[in-house]
Amino acid sequence: MIYADYAATTPIDRRVAASMQPYLEMSFYNPSSLYPAARQVRQAVEQAREQVADLIGATDGRVIFTSGGTESDNLALIGTALHPDNHKRHLITSAVEHHAVLESCAWLERMGFRVTYLPVDRYGRVDPDDLRHAIDADTFLVSVMWVNNEVGAVEDIETLAGIAHEAGVWFHTDAVQAMTTQNVTTEYVDLLTLSSHKIYGPKGAGALYVRDGVPIAPILHGGQQEGHLRGGTENVPSIVGMGKAAQLLQAERAALREDLARWKTRLIDRLSGMDGMIVNSPSGISADSVLHLAFEDIEAEGLLFWLAKAGVAASMGSACDTEHVEPSHVVHAIGLPASYARGCLRLSFGRGLDDSLVDALAERIQTAVTRMRR
Template sequence: MKKVYLDYVATTPVDPLAVKEMAPYFSDKFGNTMSLYSLGREAKKDLEESRKKIASLISADPEEIFFTSSATESNNTILKGIKGSHMVISSIEHACIMESALWLEKQGARVTRIPVDKFGLVNPLDIEKAITKDTALVSIIHGSNEVGTIQDIGEIGRICREKNVLFHTDASQTFGKIKIDVENIDLLSASSHKIYGPKGAGIIFKRKGVDLTPLIHGGGQEEGLRSSTVNVPSIVGFAKACQIAEERMEKDLEKISRLFKKLVQEVLKIDNVYLTGHPEKRLKNIASFYFSFIEGESLVLSLDLEGIAVSTGSACSSRSLEPSHVLIAMGLEHEQAHGSLRVSLGRNTTEGEIDYFVDKLKESVNKLRKISPLCIQKK
């Protein structure tokens, strides 16, 4: 059966060049970066080279990059490691921010959740109004993993700087895909497996002078911010993936934008289908739709039978029967949010795959609407 992967937002295949780069670190170069002998010193040197390559992608100083195991760990470390009693987040953050915020509230912190408009956009003025004298951190997702909307982090960062409040952005979906300027950003998180690197590596960009209490204590690796033996193979692979992303960014963006346009045009020819997210301020690799009279899960499973991998929303919530908190925050009714389908494109996506997907989508929608009780009731 033909296999078409259109869920690059959930995870990406590792670039073969990154796999090649990683290979020696499982055998000959297996040293521990904390060891004094040459095997360890060489691992440490390669770790620092990787840090430089990753920093270059966001024009940061290598000393401002700290390795973690994932963006989830980076986000947890940041939210739980900032000292202060009040925090501002948006209502469309990834589960790892939403859940960390809930946990912090249970510990006695105050969290303000900023609403979004129907396109999933935060109004920076709402953030300005929410900041009080005890606000320690503003944390706003850069590109939405569900609908692709990109927030104006330049302006939000400027407001935070003016108000003397730290600004963090979860850039898991934008890092390596579009240019990021860290000028007004104090903290940023990103993940390797979203940009054709291996799983098991993430970063915290932490501006010099920003104080974070570690989440994991131990041997003092990563300047004491994240103890535990450093995962050199994954970090080396992540660095290679960053280097490739930097070289290919424009070319990839151009190709993906073209495929996105075609995909959206074709899907919107189906009756009662709507595109979510901002019309312009958006990532072009994510197209999220909702279909009237159908459950997104039924569509995902029907397309899976045709060899197509897509999702209903974020990978973390797609096994839950709750409608997406992001779509609800954007004002969709529960019924509409239940009909959502997220299609995400990647470097390897072809025009032929889009054609195949659109054909199978039309067939699946027709089949499911014929047996949908919601559709029958309308007749």
């Protein structure tokens, strides 16, 4: 099988799995207990926290472990909105955010908050002037993702965060899809979302960076874990695995980025002669880990069926939205023509590919499209 759905999930690195194994068996102790064996487990959790913090350069804030990117996004938006010190009722996001952000915003709207959804350009990018004009005296938070999970659009986070900070507004970014291709740093932002299983770590672990001084309330209530912000016994094996994955990514990201850039360019070149195809994530303005294509008068479900028969694993878009066959909110937001909107294919790249597999992928896509058009 040619796996081309790394934006949905990455395979766990064997070195990561090995780091987790002791905490699945012998070192099973609750890290909140006080006896020596449990304190050693606590040290492993704190080491993982340092590894994640090092990956994003978090020197003036804290890393809160969660169950994944969705919980981190919920905590960032709902936690800041409902903190007793927040008396404002307006937040801003983009029209192409992950559902974890959009559904949190929708819930807050039902609770009486106002949400502005910024439009995007043809390739999914927010215009900084639109953000500047949307901020008002009642705005407390802006949330814009670093890299879009469907079309790979890379946002100008430094500029957008600067506009928010000039107005005295907190800035959150979902950096889940950015970690393998971008120089992600907390230098510009106040809150930042991470997910373990998008960086070759285990599922069931994520993190939220919170800058010192940002008022945030817990959305899960229980014990005193994670600085009173996330009650519940920590998922130690997955946390340890996330820390190891962060450490490995920091050491190996440069080489991975070179591979991703070469594979994306190679695939675009191999497919460039196809009629009725639009590239929605061109190199240079989108992440090299994602290639989003649209085919005229092609049904994506059928295309994925033929690709699966040919041994290719890909997707129409976000893996969180696979129950819906209509064009996604991202496809609508970038304004694809109707004749292309139902024929979208997302290919995403990662470790395990090589040049020959990318060539084979191009050939199988061409064959599947030709078969459907016949």
